[in-house]
Amino acid sequence: MARAHTFDRITARPLALLTTLWLLGGAAVAEDDPGAQIAREGNDRGATACIQCHGEQGQGQAQPPFPRLAGLPKSYLVEQMTAYREGQRPNATMAQIAQHLDDDEIEAVSRHYAEMKPAGGPHRVPEDLVEKGREIALEGLPERNIQSCASCHGEQGRERNPSLPPLAGHPPRYLMAQLQAYAQGARKTALAGLMQGIAQELEEEEMAAVSAYFASIPAREE
Numbered sequence: 719m720a721r722a723h724t725f726d727r728i729t730a731r732p733l734a735l736l737t738t739l740w741l742l743g744g745a746a747v748a749e750d751d752p753g754a755q756i757a758r759e760g761n762d763r764g765a766t767a768c769i770q771c772h773g774e775q776g777q778g779q780a781q782p783p784f785p786r787l788a789g790l791p792k793s794y795l796v797e798q799m800t801a802y803r804e805g806q807r808p809n810a811t812m813a814q815i816a817q818h819l820d821d822d823e824i825e826a827v828s829r830h831y832a833e834m835k836p837a838g839g840p841h842r843v844p845e846d847l848v849e850k851g852r853e854i855a856l857e858g859l860p861e862r863n864i865q866s867c868a869s870c871h872g873e874q875g876r877e878r879n880p881s882l883p884p885l886a887g888h889p890p891r892y893l894m895a896q897l898q899a900y901a902q903g904a905r906k907t908a909l910a911g912l913m914q915g916i917a918q919e920l921e922e923e924e925m926a927a928v929s930a931y932f933a934s935i936p937a938r939e940e
């Protein structure tokens with residue numbers, strides 16, 4: 719009896735210690751990463767939790783289109799969040815949220831999403847559109863002096879230059895809406911001019927085709 723008792727005490731100790739460490743570890747992660755906390759819970763000044771719309775993995779959602787955030791470059795994310803807050807990128811939903819985030823929170827939540835593994839897509843889109851879109855994406859439209867999308871965004875739309883958003887795995891309707899916004903001059907961030915000239919040259923059908931092409935590619939290489 720006495721021996722069994724001793725045995726219990728010896729094994730129970732390290733177990734209790736492990737449990738304590740595990741609990742402390744969990745709490746430490748949440749506190750150390752304010753960006754992850756904003757993503758999961760929002761903040762107490764009225765910013766909504768990002769995952770409600772952008773998904774648990776930051777993968778976005780096809781309908782209504784919510785863009786992917788996971789694996790977008792940090793400085794691009796900071797730029798866009800600031801633009802929603804200050805009005806250079808008009809969108810009522812995101813403006814309302816960004817207006818309740820200060821610079822440090824924007825920095826933190828942007829770092830969080832930039833460090834996540836790319837996620838999103840592939841989306842289901844008509845194959846004939848994808849084919850047409852692939853041609854424009856890879857070759858451009860030389861007869862109309864339109865550069866290939868690949869020259870900046872990469873052939874798979876996975877290029878991750880600091881100011882250059884990857885396009886792979888975004889919902890098709892999100893991509894389409896952005897091309898229309900550039901064409902109308904509605905997005906006014908510092909580098910939006912690069913896209914405005916290109917988008918203004920594209921017919922609606924061509925916008926739908928390139929959007930289908932990039933949406934058909936998963937954000938992350940399998």
Ligand code: HEC
Nearest residue numbers: 765766767768770771784785795798799809811812815827
């Ligand atoms: C109620 C739904 C909703 C919530 C909650 C939400 N978003 Fe969004 N978000 C959207 C929509 C819709 C868009 C597309 C807006 C547009 O067309 O410009 C968007 C776009 C974005 C973009 C632009 C992505 C790109 O590729 O340019 C970023 C960055 C972003 N959201 C970050 C966040 C962050 C960070 C949070 C949490 C603090 C958040 N969002 C919470 C709906 C939401």
Ligand code: HEC
Nearest residue numbers: 865866867870881882883893896897907909910912913928
């Ligand atoms: C000269 C380089 C360049 C070329 C070529 C280019 N892009 Fe872009 N693209 C950019 C930059 C830079 C941005 C970010 C601009 C900003 O801050 O709004 C961007 C942004 C975008 C966005 C918005 C992404 C998001 O997450 O909201 C879409 C969609 C897009 N490009 C599609 C295309 C398509 C389709 C083509 C080919 C027809 C193309 N781009 C060609 C540089 C380029």
